[in-house]
Amino acid sequence: LFMYIQQIKEIKVMLLGQRTVWASEDGWLVFDLTTASNLWLVKPEQNLGLHLLVEDSHGSRSPELSGLVTGSGPRNKQPFLVVFFKANEVRLRSIRSAHGQKRRHSKHSKPQRTSQDVMKAEGCNRRELYVSFKDLGWQDWIIAPEGYSAYYCEGECAFPLNSYMNATNHAIVQTLVHFINPDLVPKPCCAPTQLHGISVLYFDDSSNVILKKYRNMVVRACGCH
Structure with a gap:
């Protein structure tokens, strides 16, 4: 059973994360949505929501048939999103992003490790x-x-x-x-x-x-x- 969570962007989608789970598993499924939340913060107009896709060996299945709790399920098991921001870090991230676009044209520029690479x-x-x-x-x-x-x-x-x-x-x-x-x-x-x-x-x-x-x-x- 494969689970994907994607950000909808016009007709195309951007893969944010995926998990492989067994049918017998029970508990919370955790996805890192840092990439999407950062994009939404800098460009709110690109916040077009998330799409959850569940696939098994026979193809796509609905989340309900796969055993996932949806809006009609118990209140204490509803999915939620945890977001943490620091104002000064957000400003720095935006400034670095702007400078990074200028450095791409330099012959001496080197690829930088992203914050997600460092965290991993x-x-x-x-x-x-x-x-x-x-x-x-x-x-x-x-x-x-x-x-x-x-x-x-x-x-x-x-x-x-x-x-x-x-x-x-x-x-x-x-x-x-x-x-x-x-x-x-x-x-x-x-x-x-x-x-x-x-x-x-x-x-x-x-x-x-x-x-x-x-x-x-x-x-x-x-x-x-």
Whole structure:
């Protein structure tokens, strides 16, 4: 089941985000609409609304048939939009945008990283980590492998939590509470959300050769908890 959220712009649409979900999933679906909200702020006349499209292997389906809560659903489960603006940052963003148009004609101009790129790089993500059993002093009893890519989770779980952060519903609420009152609760933590195992060939205490699969050794995905 694929879900797209798009900004309507005349006949064309601009893709703002997409999610792949299972039919058995339950909870909130979070989309990052920063790109659209920034555009609407600078050019209000281009605010032509949002369009939600749901697709499965048989094609498009209505949100209601896909299990999504719409306007006729329970009040406490209605979709909502969280928007946060700072006046001084908005002015700076508009000024930089104007200067950026002039710099495009310069031969020495370099592509700049967008704020969304920076947020994704600094946000909760999986990082590289290779573990060498020799460095741990385990080479005398582990036959193979010599090491493995374990990875680890690191990054900010700051407001707003973007869709790629795999945030739980609790983390979303905790982030909002922290934003309102930072002294009350801390930010959510970046932690593994999916792990898988590796097979290890080793000597036991009786010098027998054993092949065993150890669970939860490799980080497959990270999220805010």
